Amino acid sequence: MKIYFILSLMLLTGHLAAQDLPYAKKVVxxxxxxxLWGRGYTNNGMIKAADFIVNEFKAYGLNPMNGKAYKQPFSFSVNTFPGKMEVAVNGKSLIPGKDFIVLPESLGQSSTGKLEQKDSITFIDSAQRVVVVLKDKLTWSVAQLQENYTGIELLKMAISGKPEQISINIQNSFVQNFETANICGIVKGTRNPDSVILITAHYDHLGGMGSDTYFPGANDNASGIAFLLGLAKYYAANPQPYSIAFICFAAEEAGLVGSKYFTENPLLPLKAIRFLVNVDMVGTGEKGITVVNATEHPKEFALLNKVNDEKKYLSKINSRGKAANSDHYFFAEKGVPAFFIYTQGGIDAYHDVNDIAKTLPLTEFEDLFRLLRDWLVKAMF
Structure with a gap:
């Protein structure tokens, strides 16, 4: 019977040998x-992204995980920047996202003042509670709180000399109950539907900073969602003996909020999950992939390497231990066996305005698909 299952799966994989790369690029x-405005907290960006994913799940024929709806709603607090985003230093007007970013926990305000140097990179207008920090590279994030100061990270190359005078006009809006949702679908297994392989990725990114600047998030994590949707399309057309489930998480960038919520309110028993594979930032691959939790599951990691050695899909598979750096974490903490996979090499854009679709190579998209497909066949039987 075991041989029959394996032969059946090998025949099924022949119908669609690899990721549909043109489709993946279209998704990105x-x-x-x-x-979609950075799939974040203004201009309904995250809501629009969620609706797009729901429509893709429907088109493939995935079932809602809870049998009723694809969305698992939840809410949380977040600090947003929907409007004015004006900063001038030493009389020079600066460009949001390119020359400066506002610290995500900042309070909005309109003020003009003088800056006092505190150390080699920190300058303060204490009267207006404004902090300016010089940076070699600008990377933004998301905050679930609002502080009583306004912080600016300023690219060193954006001005000549030290920052001495500053004028700001920044609007923030603290949203106590921002409503969003995880998107959850499943392809029921033909023989063992209560045994589940779970594929996950987060669909949110940083959204917009002001009314003119947004963060596209091509590698982080449009690439992961494109990869997940390709797998969903494949497995919907080729059901397996076990169930294959898919979750696109919201609010990963705000602190793994969506995945934490799911593990506390699961739509399927966590003990039914035989293995979880989380993908985040998989748009490159020239230097192979890294597998977080590889040291926690040595047999599965060894088998992944064996498949790769046989098929020569990727140049290298790097091992990494436990890390709370993506949506696999809260599942692993509750005893769900899980890998988090990301690619290495290529572009270095991260949490900035340069993480765009045009420069995302998707170098090893197809080979990573083949590797996971072949590994799952061997690992599950």
Whole structure:
């Protein structure tokens, strides 16, 4: 019977040998578009992204995980920047996202003042509670709280000399109950539907900073969603003996909020999950992949390497231990066996305005698909 299962799966994999790369690029283009505004907290960006994923799940024929709806709603607090984002230093007007970013926990204000140097990179206008920090590279994030100061990270190359005078006009809006949702679908197994392989990725990114600047998030994590959707499309057309489930998490960038919520309110028993594979930032691959939790599951990691050695899919598979750096974490903490996979090499854009679809190579997209497909066949039987 075991041999029969393996032969059946090998025949099924022949129907669709690899990721549909043109489709993946189309997904990345859509998710990074101005219309979705960084899949964040202003201009309904995250809501629009969620609706797009729901429509893709429906088109493939995935079932809602809870049998009723694809969305698992939840809410949380977040600090947002929907409007004015004006900063001038030493009389020079600066460009949001390119020359400066506002610290995500900042209070909005309109003020003009003088800056006092505190150390080699920190300058303060204590009267207006403004802090300026010089940086070699600008990377933004998301905050679930609002502080009583305004912080600016300023690219060193954006001005000549030390920052001495500053004028700001920044609008923030602290949202106590921002409503969003995880997107959850499943392809029921033909023989063992209560045994589940779970594929996950987060669909949110940083959203917009002001009314003119947004963060596209091509590699982080439009690439992961495109990869997940390709797998969903494949497994919907090729059901396996065990169930294959898919979750696109919201609010990963705000602190793994969506995945934490799911593990506390699971739509399927966590003990039914035989293995979880989380993908985040998989748009490159020239230097192979890294597998977080590889040291926690040595047999599965060894088998992954064996498959790769036989098929020569990727140049290298790097091992990494436990890390709370993506949506696998809270599942692993509750005893769900899990890998978190990300690619290495290529572009270095991260949490900035340069993480765009045009420069995302998707170098090892197809080979990573083949590797996971072949590994799952061997690992599950």
């Amino acid at each position: 283009d859509t998710l990074t578009s101005k219309t």
